[in-house]
Amino acid sequence: xxxxxxxxxxxxxxxxxxxxxxxxxxxxxxxxxxxxxxxxxxxxxxxxxxxxxxxxxxxxxxxxxxxxxxxxxxxxxxxxxxxxxxxxxxxxxxxxxxxxxxxxxxxxxxxxxxxxxxxxxxxxxxxxxxxxxxxxxxxxxxxxxxxxxxxxxxxxxxxxxxxxxxxxxxxxxxxxxxxxxxxxxxxxxxxxxxxxxxxxxxxxxxxxxxxxxxxxxxxxxxxxxxxxxxxxxxxxxxxxxxxxxxxxxxxxxxxxxxxxxxxxxxxxxxxxxxxxxxxxxxxxxxxxxxxxxxxxxxxx
Amino acid sequence: xxxxxxxxxxxxxxxxxxxxxxxxxxxxxxxxxxxxxxxxxxxxxxxxxxxxxxxxxxxxxxxxxxxxxxxxxxxxxxxxxxxxxxxxxxxxxxxxxxxxxxxxxxxxxxxxxxxxxxxxxxxxxxxxxxxxxxxxxxxxxxxxxxxxxxxxxxxxxxxxxxxxxxxxxxxxxxxxxxxxxxxxxxxxxxxxxxxxxxxxxxxxxxxxxxxxxxxxxxxxxxxxxxxxxxxxxxxxxxxxxxxxxxxxxxxxxxxxxxxxxxxxxxxxxxxxxxxxxxxxxxxxxxxxxxxxxxxxxxxxxxxxxxxxxxxxxxxxxxxxxxxxxxxxxxxxxxxxxxxxxxxxxxxxxxxxxxxxxxxxxxxxxxxxxxxxxxxxxxxxxxxxxxxxxxxxxxxxxxxxxxxxxxxxxxxxxxxxxxxxxxxxxxxxxxxxxxxxxxxxxxxxxxxxxxxxxxxxxxxxxxxx
Numbered sequence: 181x182x183x184x185x186x187x188x189x190x191x192x193x194x195x196x197x198x199x200x201x202x203x204x205x206x207x208x209x210x211x212x213x214x215x216x217x218x219x220x221x222x223x224x225x226x227x228x229x230x231x232x233x234x235x236x237x238x239x240x241x242x243x244x245x246x247x248x249x250x251x252x253x254x255x256x257x258x259x260x261x262x263x264x265x266x267x268x269x270x271x272x273x274x275x276x277x278x279x280x281x282x283x284x285x286x287x288x289x290x291x292x293x294x295x296x297x298x299x300x301x302x303x304x305x306x307x308x309x310x311x312x313x314x315x316x317x318x319x320x321x322x323x324x325x326x327x328x329x330x331x332x333x334x335x336x337x338x339x340x341x342x343x344x345x346x347x348x349x350x351x352x353x354x355x356x357x358x359x360x361x362x363x364x365x366x367x368x369x370x371x372x373x374x375x376x377x378x379x380x381x382x383x384x385x386x387x388x389x390x391x392x393x394x395x396x397x398x399x400x401x402x403x404x405x406x407x408x409x410x411x412x413x414x415x416x417x418x419x420x421x422x423x424x425x426x427x428x429x430x431x432x433x434x435x436x437x438x439x440x441x442x443x444x445x446x447x448x449x450x451x452x453x454x455x456x457x458x459x460x461x462x463x464x465x466x467x468x469x470x471x472x473x474x475x476x477x478x479x480x
Numbered sequence: 481x482x483x484x485x486x487x488x489x490x491x492x493x494x495x496x497x498x499x500x501x502x503x504x505x506x507x508x509x510x511x512x513x514x515x516x517x518x519x520x521x522x523x524x525x526x527x528x529x530x531x532x533x534x535x536x537x538x539x540x541x542x543x544x545x546x547x548x549x550x551x552x553x554x555x556x557x558x559x560x561x562x563x564x565x566x567x568x569x570x571x572x573x574x575x576x577x578x579x580x581x582x583x584x585x586x587x588x589x590x591x592x593x594x595x596x597x598x599x600x601x602x603x604x605x606x607x608x609x610x611x612x613x614x615x616x617x618x619x620x621x622x623x624x625x626x627x628x629x630x631x632x633x634x635x636x637x638x639x640x641x642x643x644x645x646x647x648x649x650x651x652x653x654x655x656x657x658x659x660x661x662x663x664x665x666x667x668x669x670x671x672x673x674x675x676x677x678x679x680x681x682x683x684x685x686x687x688x689x690x691x692x693x694x695x696x697x698x699x700x701x702x703x704x705x706x707x708x709x710x711x712x713x714x715x716x717x718x719x720x721x722x723x724x725x726x727x728x729x730x731x732x733x734x735x736x737x738x739x740x741x742x743x744x745x746x747x748x749x750x751x752x753x754x755x756x757x758x759x760x761x762x763x764x765x766x767x768x769x770x771x772x773x774x775x776x777x778x779x780x781x782x783x784x785x786x787x788x789x790x791x792x793x794x795x796x797x798x799x800x801x802x803x804x805x806x807x808x809x810x811x812x813x814x815x816x817x818x819x820x821x822x823x824x825x826x827x828x829x830x831x832x833x834x835x836x837x838x839x840x841x842x843x844x845x846x847x848x849x850x851x852x853x854x855x856x857x858x859x860x861x862x863x864x865x866x867x868x869x870x871x872x873x874x875x876x877x878x879x880x881x882x883x884x885x886x887x888x889x890x891x892x893x894x895x896x897x898x899x900x901x902x903x904x905x906x907x908x909x910x911x912x913x914x915x916x917x918x919x920x921x922x923x924x925x926x927x928x929x930x931x932x933x934x935x936x937x938x939x940x941x942x943x944x
Contacts (some may be wrong), residue, residue: 235798240775259557262564264581327595336601412711417592421582422554433585437556441794 184225231449238444248443257453261434264423270431271454277341278429283350285356285405286398292351293360294386315354319414327418332368332460343419344412356401364390365399410458428454514856534871546576549843550603553581554589559860563847566856570846577839584856597622602831604840607861610824611656611900613646624830625652629841634849637866644730645824645897655827656844659862661788662822662890662898663713665808666795671701671783678782682812690756691785699755705771706748706757708918709908714786717811720819720896726898727939734943741932749921749928756783758923772798779803789886790825790862796882800877807885810893822890823898825862863887904942913938 216363222244229244231253237246260266295301296308305331330343367390375385391398414431420426426434432450435442494625504760553563560583582603590609596602597616608623615625626633633645638657638738648654665927667679675696680686680703706714716727722743725735751757766774772794776782780803785795796805805871810818828848832839846853853871859879866868873879879887917934920926926934 235773236778236800239773239798240778240800256557261560261566267589281912300526323591324595328599331599331601414588414591417584418595421550423581423583423606428923433587434560435557435585436585436587437554437559438586438770439788439794440556440558440795441791442556 183370203219217332218230222442228452229446230305230447232444233445234443236439250445253443253449256435256443257445257449259435261423265426265431266451267428267431267453269424270426270428271457273425273430274410274427274454275457277344278406280345281348282402284345284353286349286402287352288349289356289360289401290386290391290398293364294390295359296357297364298315311354315358323414323418330419337421339425341416341419341425344409353401353405356405359401360394360397363394366410367393386409482615491858508708513888525852544574544577544839545836547839548578548580549605549834549836549840550580550582550624551605551608551843552593552603553583554586555583555860556585562860566847566853567843568855569852570843573846573852574842577842579843581723597831600833602833603770604763604831604834605843606829606831607658608655608827608828608829610645611903613648613827614900617648617654620650620652620654621832623648623652623654624832624834624837624840624843626656626830627653628741628839631839632838633843633845637849637868639867642824645829645837645900649826654822655829656823656848657788657827657865658848658864659825660807660822661790661825661862661887662784662820662895663717663787663888664810664886665704666787666792666805666886667703667808668777668783668786669804669806670802671697671780672703675701675783679806679808681809682814684814686811687751687754687756690751690754694755700776700781702755702758702782702784703787704751704757705774705777705782706751706786706913707763707771708760710786710916712902712907715741715748716821716902717819718744718747718813720818721813722819724817724847726821726896726899728901728943730897732901732943734898734939736936736939738932738936741935742867742928745917745921745928745931745935748918751928752922760919771795784808788825788862789890790859792882792886793880804932807882807889809889818893820890820893820895821898822895823900824865835846859883878887901942906942907938 207245226244230238232246232249233241234249234250237248257267264270296304326343327336335342371389371393372385374390380388411429413433416427416430420430432447432454436447548684551567553559556756564581571577571579572826590612593602593606594616602622613623626635633656633658635653642657642660643653646653646655646657669679672679675689675692677689677692680689686703693701693703719727719736719740723735723941725741727734727736729735752759764774771777771785772783772887774782777785778798779800787795792805792807810817810820828844829839830844834840847857848854848864848866850869851868851872854869855878858874863879865874905912912935917926917931920934921928921931
């Protein structure tokens, strides 16, 4: 009798021990997560707090909560430079070329990758080698020849941002083409053959079979292109020369004059406002993106 | 089902945003006219009256063609605002001339403009830095020789010496100086009061202040702070005072020997050794920010800066409450020699490709020599180099008192010639000679002789 009771006791003791261990491990894991999270989030929180601070406080205080909060940063951010441009119009300008850029890049990159990945044609290897070589070409060395070319075409200062948008029709993001080809290698050819037997032509195979399979790669291409294009500063600086057409990247910098000094709270407020739509879009579409990725993964 | 609805929703949102995007690209083109028209409505009669008046009276310089000019500049908010107003006033005064502006921050501005100059698409009127003329107009084909429009642009308002600094290598007047600038000292009076001493008037005072600061206020306090480029400039003052000539002569030749540089570098290093200035390592430890953003400057621990006469406001606006910054005189190296120098801060140029040189010259003249334009532009580009510009602003009390005082300090000491070559990319800029030599010396990687070698080689290359 006592033996049994002892056994039970030790069992429950072992269980309790196990539970305690689990609790400790969970607590530890959360502790690590929280600490890392604070370290990662802190600069962002500080930035939001800094939009309410004066310069002297921004440079001297680690505290994200402002001691003398001011709204002047946001008030100044609404400046419209003689009615020529304001932050809202600048953001609209940004998206008016970023969205076409993203769409055109995806279409042209997928087509090019499909061509290189699935077809053998004359000059295939040389062209592919040339394309891979372009992967290592930094944008800086292209600035001058590109400028001269677009200038000859009369596109500099174009109201439709032609020098920024048109090149994306020609699969100029070599990295995406390369990445899509790598993904394409993992797509079994049997699927396409099956589609052909079912009567699909080449384009139908691409649209109905390849594109859905490539979705995860395409989604990441879209994300990257969106990020790069909306952060591009040099392109708009070279090719946009009317204030009314300035995109947000140029607008945010307009007042940053190291000679006369400037108020950082305005710059930070502008930055915050200008990244809000992207953040909201990504949060809203987050599930869709993740679903796209996992669905593609299962199929592949 | 839910997924499908979501997908449809998202697609429509995306489509909508694409459409919005497309709409955006066409809307702004029409939009600027609309709000402007609305704003103008109230003052329309006045504007019309104004517009008619000059036409009726046909004032001098009214002889012009209707045209569109392009005008670009870099700067900050207040300069953008003032210049836009001036341009609008110009268009009101000379109806028929339409001025399209393009403005931005300094970052990469030079790159973008250089591309335009070289491909022949530069704006009709363009704001240039002092070293842009030798850098981009070496053969005199990029910028118009302003002597050809001197009937419109009154060049007699400028000192001959100042105009000379805007000649291109083939001797044409490639630009007209907007403002001249030189470096002087600004002192945090609060900290000097705390140390119980007056702000320095001579280099000896400054060196003595280093010790006093260390003893009375502690190791954290320095009477002056100098970054790499500041050290290069202060070194040029030292050489100017010792030798009586600038490092680079007006004809672009080098005036110094390696021994001179060794001597000057020893002087700069002695400042660091005597606790007058913090070392480069310490400045990097402060967060590698510009002095006006350095917490130790903001709270008064670094009590002095060496800065252009046009730029004190970025320091005063950042100072913590209760700190007072005052303009100092140039420092006397002993016996009334200062060795300081002044340069063209910025200039206006007319691109040689312009179709309307006369009208472009009218715009430049309006901005620099017409009291109406001068008052709108105020001292947004520093203290005007134009005589009438200076007098107009001075009489109206429109020059910031600190800037005026600093400008006076520079010019009271008969500044020497400051060669644009001193700022050549091989000398100034990331990884260039000044940073290499002065940080190397300060960190102890270089001996004084090594650092002098680096500088001498770079100077020889630039002047070669």
